[in-house]
Amino acid sequence: MTAGARYLRRGPRHRPPLDSLRESPGEPVYAALDLGTNNCRLLVARPAAGGFRIIDAFSRIVRLGEGVVASGALSEAAIERTVDALRVCARKMRLRGVTRGRNVATEACRRAANCAEFLARVQRDTGIALEIISTHEEAQLALAGCLPLLDGDEPHALVFDIGGGSTELIWLTLAPGGCPEIHDTLSIPCGVVNFAERYGGDRIDEAVYEAMVADVAARLAPFEAAHGIGCKIASGLVQMLGTSGTVTTIAGVHKKLPRYDRALIDGCHLTFAEIEAANRHLVALDYQGRAALACIGPDRADLVVAGSAILEAICRTWPTGRLRVADRGLREGILLNLMRDAAQTRVAG
Secondary structure, eight states, rough: OOOOOOOOOSSSSSOGGGGGOOOTTTTTEEEEEESSSSSSEEEEEEETEEEEEEEEEEEEEEEETTTTHHHSSSOHHHHHHHHHHHHHHHHHHHHOOSSSEEEEEOOHHOOOOOHHHHHHHHHHHHHOOOOOOOOHHHHHHHHHHGGGSSSSSEEEEEEEOSSOEEEEEEEEEOOSSSEEEEEEEEEESHHHHHHHHHHSSHHHHHHHHHHHOOOOOHHHHEEEEHHHHHHHHHTEEEEEEEEEEHHHHHHHHTTTTTTTOOOTTTTTTEHHHHHHHHHHHHHHHHHHHHTSSSTTTTTTTTTHHHHHHHHHHHHHHHOEEEEEEEEEHHHHHHHHHHHHHHHHHHHHO
């Protein structure tokens, strides 16, 4: 598995003229599109020393999985929002001259009965061919993207990704040189969208919040029983890393950032006491109070407490005492794998 992704700043934040957007002929341009239950996100990059250089990006909350748990199908409104976002992604990929890419969909599409019709419509209306990946591959790609943030001096790691419709966990050992040996993965059907739909997204009292935490903890217990992770934590042998909007949001809330700044979040550490304090602060607020926080806003104010509950259940089940925060994951893993495969093809040829 490729061991490093390096981000290079794109320079001043200005919108270049359209005729300057296409990359130089002959230079490979890669794209990774991640369509999740809540977000549609795109990265476009070129290889660079030590990793890649991002040349374009896009992210929009589409809530594709809204109502899927109750109805079993993607709603027309959610499909319309998502197709509109995917049109933007398709345009960016055309303008950037993408030579190779991968477009993946996750939990909402895995669950929806009308997913085949949705995929056909996306390809017809946008030209994008979406690929539904398994929970196991989703976890592996997330790990590939955030692997550089794991500490090679700590032999075991628990990595998790709290999504819109599910949460993926990976239990692994870091071999000499930082190469991961994955022992097992777990996917539980608890994400910020379906949990918020089940428990509410405005005022959450303490009893409801504890019920959310207990719901998740019960689903984690068999994984702990199977692997005895707690014993290794007690010996100081386990590190924990989280990659998701939940953990980056909690970090931003803890730091009281006036606006979200990736440079201050990606790779930072949070103690469990800091996580608990931020969670308690968010639970005490209503929707309007959370929406007023700079790192949350109105689009995610009804989802963040659900994420807090999932995170808190993970922390209580595996009390490592500290969490490393990753503002990277699945898309970066896709890019690294695409570039690795292309390099291997060139060598073989």
